[in-house]
Each structure stands twice: as C-alpha cells, then as structure tokens.
Amino acid sequence: DQQVKQNSPSLSVQEGRISILNCDYTNSMFDYFLWYKKYPAEGPTFLISISSIKDKNEDGRFTVFLNKSAKHLSLHIVPSQPGDSAVYFCAASVQNYGGSQGNLIFGKGTKLSVKP
Amino acid sequence: DSGVTQTPKHLITATGQRVTLRCSPRSGDLSVYWYQQSLDQGLQFLIHYYNGEERAKGNILERFSAQQFPDLHSELNLSSLELGDSALYFCASSVGTGTYNEQFFGPGTRLTVL
Numbered sequence A: 001d002q003q004v005k006q007n008s009p010s011l012s013v014q015e016g017r018i019s020i021l022n023c024d025y026t027n028s029m030f031d032y033f034l035w036y037k038k039y040p041a042e043g044p045t046f047l048i049s050i051s052s053i054k055d056k057n058e059d060g061r062f063t064v065f066l067n068k069s070a071k072h073l074s075l076h077i078v079p080s081q082p083g084d085s086a087v088y089f090c091a092a093s094v095q096n097y098g099g100s101q102g103n104l105i106f107g108k109g110t111k112l113s114v115k116p
Numbered sequence B: 001d002s003g004v005t006q007t008p009k010h011l012i013t014a015t016g017q018r019v020t021l022r023c024s025p026r027s028g029d030l031s032v033y034w035y036q037q038s039l040d041q042g043l044q045f046l047i048h049y050y051n052g053e054e055r056a057k058g059n060i061l062e063r064f065s066a067q068q069f070p071d072l073h074s075e076l077n078l079s080s081l082e083l084g085d086s087a088l089y090f091c092a093s094s095v096g097t098g099t100y101n102e103q104f105f106g107p108g109t110r111l112t113v114l
Helices: none
Strands: A010-014 A019-025 A030-038 A045-051 A056-059 A062-067 A072-077 A086-094 A104-106 A110-115 B005-007 B010-013 B019-024 B031-037 B043-050 B053-057 B064-068 B074-078 B087-094 B109-113
Touching: A010 A019, A019 A030, A019 A086, A019 A110, A030 A062, A030 A104, A045 A056, A045 A062, A045 A072, A072 A086, A104 B031, A104 B043, B005 B087, B010 B019, B019 B087, B019 B109, B031 B074, B043 B064, B043 B074, B074 B087
Parallel strands: A010 A110, B010 B109
Antiparallel strands: A019 A072, A030 A045, A030 A086, A056 A062, A062 A072, A086 A104, A086 A110, B005 B019, B019 B074, B031 B043, B031 B087, B043 B053, B064 B074, B087 B109
C-alpha cells in the first residue's frame, strides 16, 4: 500500500511557464514533507521541505504548498528552466516510525521535462 | 557532490550469489540510511543506522543485512540474490536521527542480477 503517491509519471512544460508537480499521501501521521530532485546517474538532492504546521514554503523559484485536509502537496516551479528537467520525488516523514525518526517514505517520482 | 560515496558504482552478478555494497557518509554525519529503487518504484527505505546502532528497519528482506562500523561507514549485504533484487541501491547520511535532519544521498550502486 503506497502511502505517498505521485500520480503523474511525467510532465512536460515550456520554458518560462509554471511547473506544478502533485503528491498525495494517506498517512495522517506524516509531519514533514520534502521534495527531492534527481538527475540521471546521480543520487536524489534535497530541494525544499515543509512542516505540517505550515501551508506554504517558498525558496526562490520553488514553492511547496500543503493542504492537510486533502492530504495533498504540490511543488510549483516558476519560471521553469531547461535545467529543471529531472525526476522529482515527493517524500514524507513519520515521527517514531519503527522506533526511529527521519527515514523517508517516497513517491515513485514525476519526470519533468522543460522544453526551450 | 553530496559528500556521500558508494562503491561499487555497478555490480553484475548471478542468482544465488552474495554481494556487499559499501557507503561512506559525509564527514561528521552519524546516520546512514539505505534505500532501494526498483524499476517503476520509488525509493523504498530499507534500514537506518546511527553511530553504529540499528535504529529502524523498513522493507528489508531477511536475505539482506547491514552494519555500520566504528569509522561510520556502512555495508549492505545481499545474499541468495534473486532476479527481483536488481535495483539501484542508495545510501544517505545525515547528522542526526531526527525528522528535520537533511539526508544527503550518494550516487547509488546499480545491481544487476542475471
């Protein structure tokens, strides 16, 4: 049973436009959400995060929105650039999961292609 | 470069064999996490070590085991390999164990079981 779902395997956007990547989760115990970006042949790289006590976090061109009632978060990239082309993973963290804190539950990822 | 190193980069082996994947965390990081990324799957958490002690287990098979050594590097041992074990294996490190400690990922080891 997937606790973190990214229902769009891919997304294509024109350079300069907004990219919106979506993520849904099922576990109401999640209290911290993250987005990771992954280029081919590299490990995931942390992009931006949001705590469950907030509904928005912004860092430059990247903004994450959290809707707890809908168990939904989204990543907005404005304006999109060709260098943003990568796979984006949504992840969530559960306090005291298995006696530990901090291990991440990942979605399957969305491949973003930004066309010049 | 995240500062996390993983060796080998690629590994090709046969079913039934045993392999060891190695991870060196960033300098100063005490936590090491192992994740598996199979085809069409997101990263699945396997196991977490902190300062030499196992802290949490996720979807790790009994044929798999891990340890973290006094110098803080970690090894993931995979035995009785099956075709379905073919995947990318990532390790990540962080300073502590808490939710808000950013995890830095290595480049991964691609395991192919033939």
